[in-house]
Amino acid sequence: MTSQTPDTGAHPLLIDGAVRHYAWGSRTALAELTGRPLPTEHPEAEMWFGAHPAAPSVVSGGSRTLLDVISGDPEGQLGADRSGDRLPFLIKLLAADQALSLQAHPTKQQAEEGFARENAEGVPLGASQRNYKDDNHKPELLVALTRFEALAGFRPLDRTRELLGALAVPDLAHTTAVLGSGDDAEDLRALVTTWLTLPAATKRQLVAVTAPECRRLTALVDAGEAPGWMRGPARVAGKLAEQYPGDSGVLISLLLNHVVLEPGQALFLAAGKLHAYLGGTGVEIMANSDNVLRGGLTTKHIDVPELMRVMDFAPVIDPVCPRDADGRFDVPVPDFALREVDNGQVAPVAGPAVVLVGAGGAELSGAEGSDSSGSAPTRLRPGQAVWVPATTGRDLQVTSLGRVFIATAG
Known part of the structure; x- marks a missing residue:
């Protein structure tokens, strides 16, 4: 395998991850994983391995991107039975040192309609108020490399009523009075809409009185005086209130499943499911998209009507x-x-x-009986990746020396 061969059509290619610098990223995690000096100058949140136009991977040792390679030979790279001429997925290394924004992603139809609408309105792709960066949906899977903490999907409403009832906040009880119609999804929609649209001063006051109650509830759990499952969501809300005072996302976090993944465990998020990653390192794979509708824990643009249109409020067990x-x-x-x-x-x-x-290392080689079985295997280090086109002309196999991930179309 080589990245120097001019005719790349049938050859596996080493590709470099495109580093994305976001404020919630880590100055150590990805650098340590890939064997680079640390701490890094800026937080490193993600390394993209794919062909998304915003940050396509570069073929190692050259200047061509994977997007260039696929665009130049879509049939050879993606196969004759492909459904389109672009790579349908994007895989990443992700490292969160602090909470990401609460967010949800659109369905395919919603993305196509939203992208076309914002194009017709002349909203620049890089504009802060832009919701749709492309016309694709973004279901995603996160596999933990380290202990990984997240909020994911709305908790079944019976438990949420129990949690909110344990917080002695009269104003909170007043706003949650909508949770009783018998239609859990619509009740949650009404409550989230209420919290997102409260006047700023009212919202700040409600968060300010809720946060210490969350800390009190955490202490009660530790003392054995409240159910153990309440500790995670209460602790998280109290911590988020310190990072985002006055943010409605602090309140909304109390409605979501608190999930702790151990290494090797995974979290799947379908379109419309509200979520936030809180901390840890993992491998994330998704449809090839960068569409995000934010719902809190951010200073960035929140389009409440569009978020409400996209979100799926059905509880997740x-x-x-x-x-x-x-x-x-x-x-x-x-x-x-x-x-x-x-x-x-x-x-x-x-x-x-x-x-x-993702960890340890790997060897990529021709499988036994193939024409290339006599060639030396390609050694790969943590954080390295290889693009394998549809028409390699070889049978390949990977030997894991740690944790290796093979991403393909579904």
């Missing part, structure tokens, strides 16, 4: 995504599939695919 015996994650979307190959295991690789090393 358990957002954790199972993994089968072969390391494949069960995701109900056609855009991507992900398999984790554990230390010492060997797995075949068929393009189009991205092979990403």
